[in-house]
Amino acid sequence: MTDHVDLVLEQWGAERPDLDVSPMAVIGRLKRLSRLIDAETRRTFGAHGLDPASFDVLATLRRSGPPYRLTPAALMRAAMVTSGAITQRLDRLEARGLVTRTPSESDGRVVHVALTDEGGALLDRVLPDHLATESRLLAALGKTDQDALADTLRNVLESLGDTRE
């Protein structure tokens, strides 16, 4: 069977046979799959009145465990976005009462972002649906393939410096 990227590779092979375009077989597919995943998960979040960015913040707080509180800097690193993006995400979530911002007592530069009961409850409602969507997206692969895929991706991420924290 062949997918869109196979067509792309054939086209390059015909037009630029002098170049080795084999990295595109992986990177091109990662990009396309990423877009598909994004579109699908966006629908799931939308059904609960959320967008991927808001879900990401709520989930990061939720999985950090009690007291469900992190700094904007920690959220920024977890989400791989700029500080400006986090400020805006928090503005939206705070306006909806899903998180609170409190100045730190020990460090005047720092703010503590905490999940409200409402925010936590909303996340717990969305999470099972989200996991079902993710699972459906990977349904074509058996458990062994999924594990192998995760391992391979971890190797690449580690080589690029994506470590814990």
Add this chain to the structure above:
Amino acid sequence: MTDHVDLVLEQWGAERPDLDVSPMAVIGRLKRLSRLIDAETRRTFGAHGLDPASFDVLATLRRSGPPYRLTPAALMRAAMVTSGAITQRLDRLEARGLVTRTPSESDGRVVHVALTDEGGALLDRVLPDHLATESRLLAALGKTDQDALADTLRNVLESLGDTRE
């Protein structure tokens, strides 16, 4: 070794041991890797005065072969973006003289987008650098692993309906 997603999985395991979060091992990594790839390739394009969106259009035209001409609708499908995004990309590229827009003679609804000599020359300058960047991003994997990864990703893409055209 462990990466950021391993930490995420551990956290969910502690906070919500009732849920099966294993799909995140794959999907979470795809998302993070995609962001890293995007940031890196953006730098390569930037060195040539391009952005990923512009490169994408130029490359799609270039690999389509002579006469290096496609419709906005074809570009839209290849890039997986909305028609509005393509219109804006073409506005920018046309203003820089990298593509031309000509109304179709056989179908009044259709426009032909063609690569100019300048656009083709620019793409041919960027492409080797871009391939080098992609290759570097995957340097941690051997050829066998890369092939296996490409195969697995193709399986998933096909299962989601990502076919040739």
Add this chain to the structure above:
DNA sequence: GAAAAGTATCTCACTGCTAAGAGATTGGCT
């Protein structure tokens, strides 16, 4: 051959991100 359905492109309001930098605070160094 006229009406209805479909297709292609573009427009526009809105959203969310980045890049650059400002302002405030902290901690290490001398």
Add this chain to the structure above:
DNA sequence: AGCCAATCTCTTAGCAGTGAGATACTTTTC
């Protein structure tokens, strides 16, 4: 103690995308 570099959060301008829909043209159906 005092200074300087580093850190943290927020601000702002600008950019690129989406979603909904307008417009124009073509094809199908009766």
